[in-house]
């Protein structure tokens with residue numbers, strides 16, 4: 174049975190709570206992903222990965238939190254909340270469900286710009302949750318060997334595997350500018366609002382023309398396998 178919170182009644186939730194005390198919350202973003210991918214890309218991928226893991230582990234799965242911190246994509250499409258807003262939303266959700274009886278909460282993050290905020294959710298919820306409840310945070314791209322991109326080969330391949338109808342391969346184009354600096358330099362530079370379109374020219378990091386559903390399925394298998402292992406390691 175799919176333990177999607179959306180589909181359960183109060184009674185069903187309470188019954189299922191006798192079987193599991195664990196839940197997964199996917200977190201995404203709404204931001205430009207080049208001319209070929211939808212702004213919901215991070216949400217769709219995070220929710221897909223979360224549902225897959227929850228089904229296998231028989232955990233509850235929550236609806237995706239769609240709003241993230243994406244100021245770096247301005248003036249291209251982004252709906253951004255401030256770091257404190259995202260932190261407050263996620264901390265309130267975690268505290269609320271911990272008081273319902275969920276003891277292990279795993280947040281699956283689908284957007285790089287949310288990392289800084291998510292890192293402190295366990296700390297900021299610690300004193301407000303029952304002592305036997307814990308929050309963990311996993312960035313899904315850290316579960317693959319491939320270097321991650323933005324709307325490039327990796328992310329486009331994953332979306333082609335998850336929901337091909339959302340991908341317009343005929344519109345796919347490589348980064349508008351050569352990205353020759355070190356990853357650490359770009360990591361720092363992309364923290365600044367408006368930096369991403371400036372650095373890439375077209376909002377794409379990598380070359381999505383190399384993407385395929387086959388590559389996406391291989392990446393998803395690697396993610397799913399490593400995610401299950403990691404969640405079980407958390408105890």
Ligand SMILES: [Zn+2]
Nearest residue numbers: 214215324328
């Ligand atoms: Zn993305």
